Amino acid sequence: MGPWPYLAAGWILLVALYGLVTSRNLIHAIGCLAVAQSSTYVLLLSVGYRRGGTAPVFSDLRPGSRPVVDPVVQALALTDVVVGATVTALLLALTIQLRKRHGTVDPQALTGLRG
Amino acid sequence: MNTPLVAVAIGFVTVCATIAVLTREPVRQAVVLAAMGLGLSVLFAVLQAPDVALSQLAVGTALTPLLILLTVRKVSRRSTAGSRPGAGGADRDDGTGR
Amino acid sequence: MSARARLLMFAAAAIVIGVFYGVASAETPSFGRASHPYGDRAVAASLAHRTANVVSSVNFDIRAFDTLGEESILFGTVLGATLLLRLARDERRRPAASERVLPTTRLFGVIWLPVALVVGVYIVAHGQLSPGGGFQGGVVLATALHLGYIAADYRVLEKVRPLAVLDVADSLAAGAFTAMGLAGLAAAGAFLKNVLPLGTFNEITSGGTVPLLNAAVGVEVASGVIVLLAHFLDQAVEITGNDEPEEAR
Numbered sequence: 001m002g003p004w005p006y007l008a009a010g011w012i013l014l015v016a017l018y019g020l021v022t023s024r025n026l027i028h029a030i031g032c033l034a035v036a037q038s039s040t041y042v043l044l045l046s047v048g049y050r051r052g053g054t055a056p057v058f059s060d061l062r063p064g065s066r067p068v069v070d071p072v073v074q075a076l077a078l079t080d081v082v083v084g085a086t087v088t089a090l091l092l093a094l095t096i097q098l099r100k101r102h103g104t105v106d107p108q109a110l111t112g113l114r115g
Numbered sequence: 116m117n118t119p120l121v122a123v124a125i126g127f128v129t130v131c132a133t134i135a136v137l138t139r140e141p142v143r144q145a146v147v148l149a150a151m152g153l154g155l156s157v158l159f160a161v162l163q164a165p166d167v168a169l170s171q172l173a174v175g176t177a178l179t180p181l182l183i184l185l186t187v188r189k190v191s192r193r194s195t196a197g198s199r200p201g202a203g204g205a206d207r208d209d210g211t212g213r
Numbered sequence: 214m215s216a217r218a219r220l221l222m223f224a225a226a227a228i229v230i231g232v233f234y235g236v237a238s239a240e241t242p243s244f245g246r247a248s249h250p251y252g253d254r255a256v257a258a259s260l261a262h263r264t265a266n267v268v269s270s271v272n273f274d275i276r277a278f279d280t281l282g283e284e285s286i287l288f289g290t291v292l293g294a295t296l297l298l299r300l301a302r303d304e305r306r307r308p309a310a311s312e313r314v315l316p317t318t319r320l321f322g323v324i325w326l327p328v329a330l331v332v333g334v335y336i337v338a339h340g341q342l343s344p345g346g347g348f349q350g351g352v353v354l355a356t357a358l359h360l361g362y363i364a365a366d367y368r369v370l371e372k373v374r375p376l377a378v379l380d381v382a383d384s385l386a387a388g389a390f391t392a393m394g395l396a397g398l399a400a401a402g403a404f405l406k407n408v409l410p411l412g413t414f415n416e417i418t419s420g421g422t423v424p425l426l427n428a429a430v431g432v433e434v435a436s437g438v439i440v441l442l443a444h445f446l447d448q449a450v451e452i453t454g455n456d457e458p459e460e461a462r
Contacts, residue, residue, distance in 0.1 A: 001118060001245070006238035008125045012132040014227050019136035021223040022216070027141040027186055031148055034179055035132045038155055041171070042128065045162045048252065051118070051245035055163045056256060056267035059342045059415055063260050068267070069163045070252030071259070075271035077159075077167045079283040082348040082434060085174040085182075086290040089441045092186040093294040096448060099190045100301070108216070118245070165344035166268045169336070173352040178438065185445040192453075 005046035012039035026095045026105045030088060037084045041077045048073035117161060124158035141187045145180040152176040263411045264420040269340045273347075273426040277405040281390055284430060288387045291437040295380075298444040304454050306447075309367035322364015329357030337431035341420040347427040351434025358439060367450055376443055379436040386433035393422055393429070 012035060019032035048070030054061065056071035099105050131151035138144040152175020159168035242248070259270035272280050300306060333354035340346030362370040397406035405422075412419035 001122060002243065003238040003241065005121070005125055005244050006241060007235065008129045010231065010234045010238065011129055014231060015133050015136050017227065018223060021219055023139075025139065025141060027183060027190065028139055028144055031141065031144045031183060032136050034148060035135050035151070038128075038132070038151070038175075041155065041167065042125070042158070045159060045164050045167065046244055047241070048164075048249065049121075049162050049245050050247060050249055050252075053163055055165050055344065056252070056259075057165070057265060057342075057344055058260070058267070059265040063256075067247070068252070068256060070249040070255075071267040071271050072251045072255050072276075074164045074167050074268045075276060077164070078170055078268060078346075079272060079280060079348060081167060081170045081174050082352060083283045083286050083290075085178050085352075086287050086294075086437065086441060088179055089182050089445070090290040090293050090297075092182055093297040093444070096186060096189055097297050100454065105190055164268075166266070166346065166349065169344055170349040170352060173349060173356060177356050178352060178442075181442070182445055185449040188449045189445075 005049075006043060009039045009043035009046065012036070012042060024106050024108060026098065026107055027092070029107065030091045030095065033091070034084070034088055037080070041081065044073040044077045120161045121158070124154060124161055127154045128158055141183055145183040145187075148183070149176050149180040152179065260414075262407060262420060262423075263414040264423055265342045265415050266340065266344065266346070268344075269346050269423055269427065270420065273340075273423045273430075274407050274420070277394070277422075277426060280426075280430070281394065281405070284387060284390055284433060287433065287437055288383065291383060291440055294441055294444060298448055300452060301454075304452050306451050307453060309450050311368055312366040314365060319364050322360045326357065326360045326364065329360060330354065333357055333435070337427060338417065338424070340427040340431075341423045342415060342417065347430030347432075348434055351431045352438055354431070354435040355438035355442065359442065362446075367446070370446075374439055374443060376440060379440050383433055383436040383440065386429045386436070389429040390426060390433075393425060397422070 016032045016036035016039065019035070020029050023029035023032060050067055050069045053067045053069040056068040056074070061068075095105055098110075102110060104110065128151060131147060131154050135144055135147040135151055138147050152171060155175055156168040156172040159165075159171055255271050255275060256267050258275055259267040262270060262274055264270035264274065333350050335350075336345035336353055337347055337350030340350065358374060359370065361373050394405040397408050398404045400406070400408045407421040407423070409421040409425070411421050418424070
């Protein structure tokens with residue numbers, strides 16, 4: 001497939017950044033950030049893929065009988081999926097606070113800091 | 116044999132990501148994000164990463180959209196009922212000025 | 214900055230990123246190639262430590278220190294969200310009313326809640342053998358508990374999730390990870406070294422410290438996500454500010 005999986009990950013990142021830049025609603029912006037995060041998973045797992053390889057789990061596989069895909073990048077993506085979701089939750093909590101204190105969720109209406 | 120599946124899954128995820136970004140309304144975006152989470156977990160499964168697929172399935176299709184929907188409910192509660200004059204950017208002054 | 218200027222700046226940056234990324238992608242080793250030096254070494258190291266699931270071995274044995282960092286981020290975000298979403302002075306808590314639920318929905322919840330909880334525990338406990346582990350199992354456990362909300366109502370959910378206990382469990386699990394690391398330091402001279410007996414390959418007790426660290430992370434993720442969801446649900450269901458209209462129920 002050539003470099004297409006990598007380019008797809010790049011496209012997802014760029015389109016998510018576009019959404020972040022033009023967003024008029026912080027909740028939408030946080031959704032875009034989640035999309036940008038998932039582009040890294042696509043890139044990492046594409047880099048680690050091996051044609052004809054199977055999952056790096058040996059509970060039902062004799063070691064050495066088949067090639068396996070790269071487990072290191074999977075471990076990196078795995079922890080980040082869960083931790084990324086909790087970071088999303090923290091950002092959403094900040095949005096709720098912002099709505100309470102400033103009455104808006106539009107980043108462009110937040111012109112300056114108010115006490 | 117696996118490569119066409121990978122191509123289809125990557126295509127689906129890319130299209131979903133684009134739609135998710137262009138959907139400006141958070142509730143609809145949450146639905147698109149859930150579909151994208153499902154697509155991502157299928158993609159991870161065909162890329163032979165069952166561990167990541169499992170956590171993406173639980174997080175991407177359930178947790179993140181749920182958190183977004185709850186936040187929307189909390190945030191929009193005041194503005195939907197806010198038929199008061201000046202309900203919008205500057206209406207906090209009557210709340211904090213006490 | 215105006216919206217137009219911002220868009221122009223983004224376009225310039227996007228072109229630069231796009232060009233460099235495209236060139237880098239063309240030079241990256243191709244998709245699906247046969248040579249994965251790091252992967253092969255990780256597989257060998259995992260088999261040497263008799264851990265069947267190499268991904269768990271990478272997470273909780275070879276790169277356990279990195280996972281400690283990730284886990285600390287998780288702990289920090291739960292703490293931060295708890296602080297941000299606490300009951301403010303100008304807000305009050307209105308208990309949720311009990312609601313009528315369709316009998317079929319209730320049956321669905323009663324049947325699937327225990328099944329989902331068992332699946333969650335299974336995924337955590339077999340992390341060193343089959344796909345799964347503390348991170349995935351923790352999320353499954355946390356979301357499974359919320360079947361109680363679907364099957365009954367919010368008051369039932371509040372009864373089955375003792376938040377004070379979960380807060381403590383979250384901190385204890387985060388501390389347990391570090392404590393196991395210190396145990397490795399004391400026993401073998403290296404932080405988070407796998408000091409326990411490695412057991413038999415493909416048994417539930419295999420992998421030395423991997424199952425224990427898995428369990429600690431499982432408890433932490435499960436209690437952390439339940440606490441997070443609890444605060445969001447409280448905000449959406451029960452807590453109202455003084456200037457918010459009462460909702461008709």
